[in-house]
Amino acid sequence: xxxxxxxxxxxxxxxxxxxxxxxxxxxxxxxxxxxxxxxxxxxxxxxxxxxxxxxxxxxxxxxxxxxxxxxxxxxxxxxxxxxxxxxxxxxxxxxxxxxxxxxxxxxxxxxxxxxxxxxxxxxxxxxxxxxxxxxxxxxxxxxxxxxxxxxxxxxxxxxxxxxxxxxxxxxxxxxxxxxxxxxxxxxxxxxxxxxxxxxxxxxxxxxxxxxxxxxxxxxxxxxxxxxxxxxxxxxxxxxxxxxxxxxxxxxxxxxxxxxxxxxxxxxxxxxxxxxxxxxxxxxxxxxxxxx
Amino acid sequence: xxxxxxxxxxxxxxxxxxxxxxxxxxxxxxxxxxxxxxxxxxxxxxxxxxxxxxxxxxxxxxxxxxxxxxxxxxxxxxxxxxxxxxxxxxxxxxxxxxxxxxxxxxxxxxxxxxxxxxxxxxxxxxxxxxxxxxxxxxxxxxxxxxxxxxxxxxxxxxxxxxxxxxxxxxxxxxxxxxxxxxxxxxxxxxxxxxxxxxxxxxxxxxxxxxxxxxxxxxxxxxxxxxxxxxxxxxxxxxxxxxxxxxxxxxxxxxxxxxxxxxxxxxxxxxxxxxxxxx
Numbered sequence: 001x002x003x004x005x006x007x008x009x010x011x012x013x014x015x016x017x018x019x020x021x022x023x024x025x026x027x028x029x030x031x032x033x034x035x036x037x038x039x040x041x042x043x044x045x046x047x048x049x050x051x052x053x054x055x056x057x058x059x060x061x062x063x064x065x066x067x068x069x070x071x072x073x074x075x076x077x078x079x080x081x082x083x084x085x086x087x088x089x090x091x092x093x094x095x096x097x098x099x100x101x102x103x104x105x106x107x108x109x110x111x112x113x114x115x116x117x118x119x120x121x122x123x124x125x126x127x128x129x130x131x132x133x134x135x136x137x138x139x140x141x142x143x144x145x146x147x148x149x150x151x152x153x154x155x156x157x158x159x160x161x162x163x164x165x166x167x168x169x170x171x172x173x174x175x176x177x178x179x180x181x182x183x184x185x186x187x188x189x190x191x192x193x194x195x196x197x198x199x200x201x202x203x204x205x206x207x208x209x210x211x212x213x214x215x216x217x218x219x220x221x222x223x224x225x226x227x228x229x230x231x232x233x234x235x236x237x238x239x240x241x242x243x244x245x246x247x248x249x250x251x252x253x254x255x256x257x258x259x260x261x262x263x264x265x266x267x268x269x270x271x272x273x274x275x276x277x278x279x280x281x282x283x284x285x286x287x288x289x290x291x
Numbered sequence: 292x293x294x295x296x297x298x299x300x301x302x303x304x305x306x307x308x309x310x311x312x313x314x315x316x317x318x319x320x321x322x323x324x325x326x327x328x329x330x331x332x333x334x335x336x337x338x339x340x341x342x343x344x345x346x347x348x349x350x351x352x353x354x355x356x357x358x359x360x361x362x363x364x365x366x367x368x369x370x371x372x373x374x375x376x377x378x379x380x381x382x383x384x385x386x387x388x389x390x391x392x393x394x395x396x397x398x399x400x401x402x403x404x405x406x407x408x409x410x411x412x413x414x415x416x417x418x419x420x421x422x423x424x425x426x427x428x429x430x431x432x433x434x435x436x437x438x439x440x441x442x443x444x445x446x447x448x449x450x451x452x453x454x455x456x457x458x459x460x461x462x463x464x465x466x467x468x469x470x471x472x473x474x475x476x477x478x479x480x481x482x483x484x485x486x487x488x489x490x491x492x493x494x495x496x497x498x499x500x501x502x503x504x505x506x507x508x509x510x511x512x513x514x515x516x517x518x519x520x521x522x523x524x525x526x527x528x529x530x531x532x533x534x535x536x537x538x539x540x541x542x543x544x545x546x547x548x549x550x551x552x553x554x555x556x557x558x559x560x561x562x563x564x565x566x567x568x569x
Contacts (some may be wrong), residue, residue, distance in 0.1 A: 013382040017448070023416075023441065024437070024440075028412040029408065031416065035412055098301050103305065107312055109559075115501070115504065118502075125537075129330075133332075228502075231524075250410075262411065266407050267408060270404055
């Protein structure tokens with residue numbers, strides 16, 4: 001009797017959420033794997049044709065898709081480097097003993113709160129007008145021009161804006177890490193005659209490994225999945241030069257109406273993201289230093 | 292000598308932060324300018340602070356309506372997420388049998404699934420349900436809220452679960468001996484202790500749901516259901532961009548975020564830190 005009551009409470013507490021979760025996340029995920037083996041245009045009246053692994057084979061020969069994959073990898077690698085470098089620099093600056101450090105921290109975090117879509121539009125104007133203006137005034141027209149119109153620079157513009165968005169976010173993670181380093185350790189190193197740079201490389205960096213794990217994980221997965229900024233800043237252009245993975249999937253399914261093929265891409269997308277993030281967490285966890 | 296050095300460092304720090312935020316400043320000042328002024332010098336201060344572009348932008352974006360939709364969707368979603376995921380997490384954390392472990396692991400594993408992987412089958416299912424059963428999941432705000440709960444369940448349960456594991460069980464046991472039901476124990480004893488993590492869960496979900504674009508863009512079709520990101524997107528899509536109007540529109544969308552940030556700044560930074568670290 002008591003046991004029955006216990007199970008009853010268990011169900012009352014957990015079933016509502018788990019039911020919604022199953023319906024919204026798990027079921028579509030499973031159906032999605034099924035769809036990936038069919039050729040279908042998404043119109044209910046039209047037949048779904050089973051074509052085995054054809055969709056996945058076709059992926060390997062799809063120039064647009066391969067280019068998009070390469071661009072996404074390039075974007076993610078560049079972004080992970082810049083976001084973490086800038087974020088760590090910010091964190092070191094605002095954990096110094098300066099009086100205005102708190103104010104600066106508040107300001108630097110601000111962009112993250114404004115959604116990616118809106119950030120993209122803001123920067124569209126900055127590249128269009130402010131960059132060209134700075135170019136005119138300073139004469140540095142080879143650096144300051146509208147990056148968004150240039151097939152090579154448009155991707156850098158995405159990296160730039162993504163860094164602007166995420167630097168403040170990873171800064172918060174690094175701040176937590178830096179504040180967790182005991183002052184005595186740094187002090188002891190100073191007394192032993194370690195220079196500022198040595199103290200940073202030999203003490204701060206190793207002790208920040210947990211913060212690196214988290215930040216790398218976050219920037220890797222956010223970078224790989226970028227969509228909103230991509231949509232509003234470049235829209236994939238010019239000439240598909242910035243059509244990244246997530247956008248390629250969206251366009252394949254809802255733009256070209258290739259539901260089955262697009263879904264196969266979406267499954268590959270999931271496998272890649274899972275593989276990258278799990279490997280990365282595994283590797284950096286091993287390097288963490290026990291205090 | 293050292294004092295002067297520190298002062299210059301302070302000034303440099305703030306200058307850097309100001310340059311960092313300059314795009315927002317540029318959007319703000321240009322939202323008051325007419326076309327001529329705008330293209331004359333983008334960085335100059337406006338000659339007069341006319342609000343005419345704001346009223347035009349508000350009309351075109353149907354801003355007030357979009358704002359209310361965003362508030363409604365965000366608040367109701369977050370309330371449900373907090374209630375349901377704290378209850379679930381508590382049961383999972385305290386029952387300690389293999390079923391709970393499997394459920395918890397499944398929740399965590401799904402956090403790796405990108406939205407793009409499930410968006411198409413989800414939309415197929417949702418439109419199918421609406422068509423065959425008449426349950427209004429598709430093209431309604433309630434449907435969007437329902438989906439938000441599903442998508443943000445995993446992270447929220449995860450955060451609550453970690454916190455619950457760190458608090459002693461003795462209080463709950465004492466309340467159980469006093470004859471309180473599970474429901475009573477949870478809401479009177481446990482939930483108040485969860486306040487710090489509830490703040491974190493709320494902040495993280497508010498930011499994610501407020502700024503979400505892709506899911507609402509797929510589920511909401513009617514114009515009067517648009518949330519803020521949707522109305523901005525269509526605003527930029529429908530017209531050849533009149534930048535002064537566009538910038539007034541962008542400023543309008545930033546204002547609520549800035550107000551929210553000023554009010555809840557301490558909790559936001561703390562919440563983001565905790566959310567990320569766990």
